Amino acid sequence: MDKQKAALLSVFSNTALILFKLVAGVIMGSVSVISEAIHSGIDLLASIIAYFSIKQARKPADSDHPFGHGKFENVSGAFEAILIFLVAVMIIYEAIKKIITKGKIENIEAGLAVMLISAVVNLFISSKLFKVAKKTDSIALEADAMHLYTDVFTSFGVFLGLVVIKFTHIYILDPLIAIAVALMIIKASIDLTKKALCDLVDKSLPQEEIKVIEDIIKKYSQVTSYHKLRTRKSGDRREIDVHIRMENSTPLIDAHNLCNMIEEEIRKALPNSYITIHIEPEDEK
Structure with a gap:
């Protein structure tokens, strides 16, 4: 599989997961599940950006770009990192609102199923993307893979949180889990920004x-x-x-x-x- 096809696979998987998470989150009234839907929405946008940046980067050198178009991938990686950071801030804002209003959640079983499916799908897709990214040395595809790999942990974290809520009925855990998800997302965005900017400022090879x-x-x-x-x-x-x-x-x-x-x-x-x-x-x- 080449890196352009891998990026397209990521686009399709993210689209499906957004629909599942969003429907389940709205039915449940769960900010942690909705935050995961938003997270996947940003991942979808990042996947689309990665797809087109890889397509652009493959263009041969021309009179305006005598050294080729490779840095389009680095720009894409930096932009994706910024998007991830913004969605994390949005999740934290919504979670704090949920803590203040003390909302409850319903139909927890639907959320459990969606989160578990999401974790398994993202683990499979991210593994494939990491493999292609390493083979092709693509920073844009690596950034996309890292987004999805982060989703594996956040989705599974939400899954475990919903299990606890189901048996304890401590509903404040829902927004607290969402905040924990957001903090993990912020960490990932910082790491991606550092990696993308290194090449944009012409840092030496390792x-x-x-x-x-x-x-x-x-x-x-x-x-x-x-x-x-x-x-x-x-x-x-x-x-x-x-x-x-x-x-x-x-x-x-x-x-x-x-x-x-x-x-x-x-x-x-x-x-x-x-x-x-x-x-x-x-x-x-």
Whole structure:
């Protein structure tokens, strides 16, 4: 499954879950179940954004975007994180209102069924999305997967809360559970924002990946030294720029072939890498 199809699968699953949760929440008068419906609604919007950002990011480089469109995925991830934060604030507001009005809930069995089904479905879909995101190195799809994975815990948390309410009739647990759900959502939004912004501000590749690049360059005895190694990430694309020094007497064709070998080995170790190597004579200062 490619990442665009995976994003589309997320759109369909979220649409179905929203309908189930919303109907059950309204029938029950449960703010925790309705908060989960709202959460899934934001996830649906995030899935749609992820789908179109992935589609945009796949476009080849052009005159206006000479380095490609990969950062559309990073923008999508940051925007999704903001949406998640806003829905958490909205859930907390509704929960506080429910505490003040001291509302009761009915038909708890419907909520139990919907929450359990939701947790199982989201666990299955998020696992698939994480697998595709890791394979394709897609930040937008990873953000979408993280949303759904958060839903697994929040849905199961609401499920357990409803079980307790059913047997104890302590109805204030309903809005308290909703607030707990919201706090988990806020934590997820902060983590996603940090991850998305790292690439938007051109942070270097992780140290373990930089070490891979350095080890490959050092393997070649023809390279006397290297410097000005610069790296960054754009969507699933790694951009690598490095200056290497070689013996003054090295023929141009040999230098060219060596650069090709280094680039090919880096691409094998770090797929989807775009590499620029600048050659300098050994005695250049």
